[in-house]
Amino acid sequence: MEQFLTQFFNVSLMLEAWPIVSRGLLMTLLLCVVVVPLGFAGGLMVALLGTVEHRWVRWPLVVYVDFFRAIPPLVLLIVIHSGLPFAGIRFSPFASVCLAFFLNNSAYYGEILRAGIDSIGKGQVDAARSTGLNALQAQIYVVLPQAIRNVLPDLVSNTVEVVKLTSLASVVAFHELLYSAEMARSITYNASPIVMAAGLYILMLWPVVRMLSRFEHRISS
Amino acid sequence: MSYGMLEVLKGIDLSVAQRELVFIIGPSGSGKSTLLRCCNRLEDPNAGTIIVDGDEVTARRVDLNKLRQRIGMVFQQFNLYPHLTARANVTLALRKVRGLSRRDADETADAALDRVGLIDKAQSYPAELSGGQQQRVAIARALALEPKIMLFDEPTSALDPELVGDVLTVMRELKDAGMTMLVVSHEMRFARSAADRVIFMDKGVIVEEGPPTRLFKRPKQKRTRDFLRQVEH
Numbered sequence: 031m032e033q034f035l036t037q038f039f040n041v042s043l044m045l046e047a048w049p050i051v052s053r054g055l056l057m058t059l060l061l062c063v064v065v066v067p068l069g070f071a072g073g074l075m076v077a078l079l080g081t082v083e084h085r086w087v088r089w090p091l092v093v094y095v096d097f098f099r100a101i102p103p104l105v106l107l108i109v110i111h112s113g114l115p116f117a118g119i120r121f122s123p124f125a126s127v128c129l130a131f132f133l134n135n136s137a138y139y140g141e142i143l144r145a146g147i148d149s150i151g152k153g154q155v156d157a158a159r160s161t162g163l164n165a166l167q168a169q170i171y172v173v174l175p176q177a178i179r180n181v182l183p184d185l186v187s188n189t190v191e192v193v194k195l196t197s198l199a200s201v202v203a204f205h206e207l208l209y210s211a212e213m214a215r216s217i218t219y220n221a222s223p224i225v226m227a228a229g230l231y232i233l234m235l236w237p238v239v240r241m242l243s244r245f246e247h248r249i250s251s
Numbered sequence: 252m253s254y255g256m257l258e259v260l261k262g263i264d265l266s267v268a269q270r271e272l273v274f275i276i277g278p279s280g281s282g283k284s285t286l287l288r289c290c291n292r293l294e295d296p297n298a299g300t301i302i303v304d305g306d307e308v309t310a311r312r313v314d315l316n317k318l319r320q321r322i323g324m325v326f327q328q329f330n331l332y333p334h335l336t337a338r339a340n341v342t343l344a345l346r347k348v349r350g351l352s353r354r355d356a357d358e359t360a361d362a363a364l365d366r367v368g369l370i371d372k373a374q375s376y377p378a379e380l381s382g383g384q385q386q387r388v389a390i391a392r393a394l395a396l397e398p399k400i401m402l403f404d405e406p407t408s409a410l411d412p413e414l415v416g417d418v419l420t421v422m423r424e425l426k427d428a429g430m431t432m433l434v435v436s437h438e439m440r441f442a443r444s445a446a447d448r449v450i451f452m453d454k455g456v457i458v459e460e461g462p463p464t465r466l467f468k469r470p471k472q473k474r475t476r477d478f479l480r481q482v483e484h
């Protein structure tokens with residue numbers, strides 16, 4: 031027991047590792063602040079393009095969304111960061127992560143938003159168009175506000191996934207939370223920094239997850 | 252006008268005079284909604300010409316969004332924007348299409364809401380309004396753009412019977428104020444008292460037309476007689 035506590039919950043080691051780990055936490059937060067809005071904006075674009083009925087828009091979009099939903103994000107990240115240099119294209123770890131997440135997130139957010147748009151009756155667009163709004167205005171002012179509200183739980187839940195997935199950035203040596211904790215572990219030969227990182231993830235996401243299930247509970251009852 | 256292989260409208264020849272109220276009746280699926288939706292090109296006719304107030308709606312290079320503001324439309328299901336208040340429902344196009352300032356748009360919207368007797372509901376959301384009130388807000392939304400013609404697609408069909416009267420009253424007032432109107436409806440009493448002309452459509456063609464008293468009392472075509480007998484009962 032004693033052994034277990036010193037290996038996993040060594041408080042003095044945690045305090046020692048805090049400067050490194052906290053910087054990692056900051057980088058993770060930074061990553062989220064960049065990657066989530068970027069992915070959401072991409073998703074909006076995907077969803078809006080999805081309302082265009084032209085087949086030269088529809089087909090490439092289907093391919094795009096299917097491709098980036100099917101490819102594992104870790105694989106995508108490694109392809110971008112370690113594969114593309116063979117084609118002479120080199121990205122910094124941060125840029126690689128942003129690009130990989132943008133491609134992945136825009137597909138996922140896009141699908142969620144599209145489902146939201148599909149949930150809004152066609153009469154709403156008819157009404158908007160009949161008063162002179164163009165197709166884009168009808169989406170932005172009439173359809174999307176309702177659509178987003180309808181799929182809000184899915185959007186939040188996807189965002190939780192995205193935050194968790196930012197730990198993938200550690201594989202391209204981006205100094206985010208997991209990477210920093212892992213570094214601290216290798217210096218201290220002790221798992222406590224990792225446990226601390228896990229605790230920080232949970233601390234960040236638990237309130238959101240709690241809110242989400244309360245919200246979903248309220249909807250179902 | 253066709254949906255895929257299905258030809259819905261086949262050679263409709265109809266002209267509506269200014270200030271005229273043309274009332275359209277016909278069995279379900281006869282193409283009444285489609286005819287109205289062609290007038291502001293919510294549906295694209297694949298042949299033919301539609302002219303509204305001197306402008307060809309069906310022209311290739313026409314500023315549809317500008318033109319549509321002169322063609323008000325009222326739907327069976329109201330189609331109010333549920334996330335916006337009554338006033339915001341009316342101001343949306345005024346602000347985003349007309350480019351009015353918030354203050355000017357609010358003023359115009361309130362005048363329109365006043366016209367349909369709902370100025371005190373300006374801040375209410377559609378869910379807080381009765382069906383009749385919602386439909387009157389929808390009428391105000393179209394009126395605020397000062398249309399030259401109003402299209403009504405079964406404006407009272409989704410309403411409880413006791414709420415129909417309010418909407419019809421607003422429509423009659425519009426008529427008295429000189430609005431040009433195309434009305435698809437089953438309210439024969441309203442047609443008798445307010446319509447200048449009644450058109451009976453079936454299977455995508457105009458079967459018969461005439462003043463309401465004549466058409467209702469002495470329909471010339473058998474199809475019209477059959478239809479009228481059905482709706483009487």
Ligand SMILES: Nc1ncnc2c1ncn2[C@@H]1O[C@H](COP(=O)(O)OP(=O)(O)OP(=O)(O)O)[C@@H](O)[C@H]1O
Nearest residue numbers: 254255257259277278279280281282283284285286
């Ligand atoms: N979006 C659509 N796609 C395919 N077919 C359609 C579409 N809308 C209408 N139709 C068909 O076109 C025909 C005419 O429809 P329309 O809605 O104009 O009839 P209507 O006279 O308004 O009928 P109702 O009294 O039921 O409203 C019908 O056969 C209908 O099934």
Ligand SMILES: [Mg+2]
Nearest residue numbers: 283284285404
């Ligand atoms: Mg109809």
